[in-house]
């Protein structure tokens with residue numbers, strides 16, 4: 665049997681300062697196969713982002729990490745500088761919560777999309793641009809050629825997150841790490857962006873580690889869920905949503921708002937009024 669695409673085994677991460685030691689990840693273990701989607705869920709502060717940053721070896725200075733992280737059987741913690749750079753740039757695609765924090769505001773969308781591939785892989789700019797336009801189109805960015813000439817501040821959050829997704833796909837990674845990719849967006853953009861990530865990763869057979877506090881959303885687009893609490897994974901598997909066994913998961917599921925409450929929070933736009941009412945009726949049955 666081949667090795668999982670990603671394997672995290674007994675990962676501990678502690679922040680060591682002059683005065684104290686904070687144990688923030690306490691033995692995290694999980695695996696992700698090629699083409700599989702795993703939802704890493706838990707409330708704020710449970711250690712989800714730290715786990716993703718540890719996978720990329722991007723923890724802040726002062727953190728001490730022990731345990732194993734293997735990508736395709738290769739130890740990430742032992743990767744040399746150049747291999748680590750390629751791992752981050754080509755093997756893994758990262759989609760973060762706030763796209764604006766990850767673009768250079770004085771570079772055009774076209775520069776943002778093409779620079780890394782032209783510089784690092786020596787590909788002709790015109791070829792990368794052509795591919796970028798194709799991908800923008802695939803992720804639902806209309807007038808893609810015109811968008812290449814625009815600056816990030818000219819695009820809405822939802823549109824910029826689509827540009828991010830296109831940039832990740834351009835590098836042709838095998839693994840997507842998506843850390844709350846829709847949290848910073850407005851409600852309508854949220855569902856569109858999540859649908860695009862889901863559709864694209866299925867079409868390309870990519871593995872996805874999806875970090876979210878939204879159990880329902882994770883359940884809708886992942887094959888398995890892993891529930892994190894206080895730096896530990898308390899429960900994982902495909903049963904988690906329908907038949908949780910750990911008391912924390914049961915509590916987490918119990919704490920989620922009902923469909924009715926969720927619908928009440930959605931803005932009622934004219935075009936979805938009918939659907940909105942239909943869903944409310946169904947929820948009331």
Ligand SMILES: Nc1ncnc2c1ncn2[C@@H]1O[C@H](COP(=O)(O)OP(=O)(O)OP(=O)(O)O)[C@@H](O)[C@H]1O
Pocket residue numbers: 679688706707708709710711712713714715724877
């Ligand atoms: N650089 C840091 N210095 C000190 N503490 C940190 C640092 N980074 C993370 N932590 C702490 O580690 C814990 C886990 O943080 P993490 O960001 O992984 O949580 P999370 O589950 O992703 O939550 P959120 O959804 O709010 O981002 C938190 O208590 C956080 O305060």
